[in-house]
Amino acid sequence: MRPDWSLHVLVDPATIPLARMPAFVAEVARGGATVLQLRGKTTPIPELVRYGEALGEEARRHGLLYLVNDRLDVALATGADGVHVGQEDLPPAAVRRVAPGLLLGLSVGSLEELARSRTGPAPDYLGVGPVFPTGSKADAGPVIGVEGLRAIAAAWPGMPVVAIGGIQPANVAAVWAAGVAGVAVISAVSTAADPEAACRALLQGRP
Template structure:
């Protein structure tokens, strides 16, 4: 499965399964290159059920599926990767548990966290929040220059995340990011296909 971090979709837990699948499929058709299942609302059983369905869908389109937090679900569904935050299972333990082929991503917001992720064997880092965001209640917006500092210090792929939309994406693209991750702008869109297509066009300009 090709690793392409260009346009990385993170799902919202509030979406019912049928709507979730419809949104993700339309977004993939529009140009999304990677999908992360993030869901803080559902029970373990519901989360697993969503992961199984998304695994089928993303495999059909040959798009990598990343599971947020839940290493057990990532392993059980044969997902392509797992993404962890700073308060989740330590990166060293995740690396010990998953096969070498599995993608491991880490959320970071400081140079120290980014360097620790690189030294610990992460495949990529998510850095944010770049702009104010509604999708993560406790997300703090990065201080000016912070994203640039992280990009300078690490050689890992850097994915910018947090409040990115068609209106502000150009500001992110002036920096040397590997890709952008989006949540609300696609998950809450009336037409996920067109939003994804527009974002992808901006990224390829």
């Protein structure tokens, strides 16, 4: 059975401290999140490992998938269900070779990157964006808009696409209308006053 990619909530230890994390996971699970992705670009690796172990435990408790951004070694060390890599991370071929049992997400920001990615092993889903301007990812590529999202999604038939970048309850309807399998968010949920309600709002309009 294909995983439910509907709503990826990215979790940064710098935004959600470890002590707050279990309650946060419970809230987003109630709101309908299906995937947690650990993404701690500024977190020291030993701390990231401890956080990831705890996050994976909470994810399992609530029936969510637990992925790790970028670092396959942290994913393996913390028993993650998968890893999400970008174009400047470990190549998908290397991930599949080292960890054939893990789910694999791959970021793609243009038709050129998509064409290049199709020469390697297929990931389990594509992370496509940034759809809208975002402040959460300093190294995000050019904004592609809903039209760019639609074009990239159409270029790899059958591949689940998870839209990312500046997605908020206010603009999510157009994203779902583009035919995506899911949306991924950072600040829209982790800085929301009510993360559960934010998740519910993001899932409005899902086909």
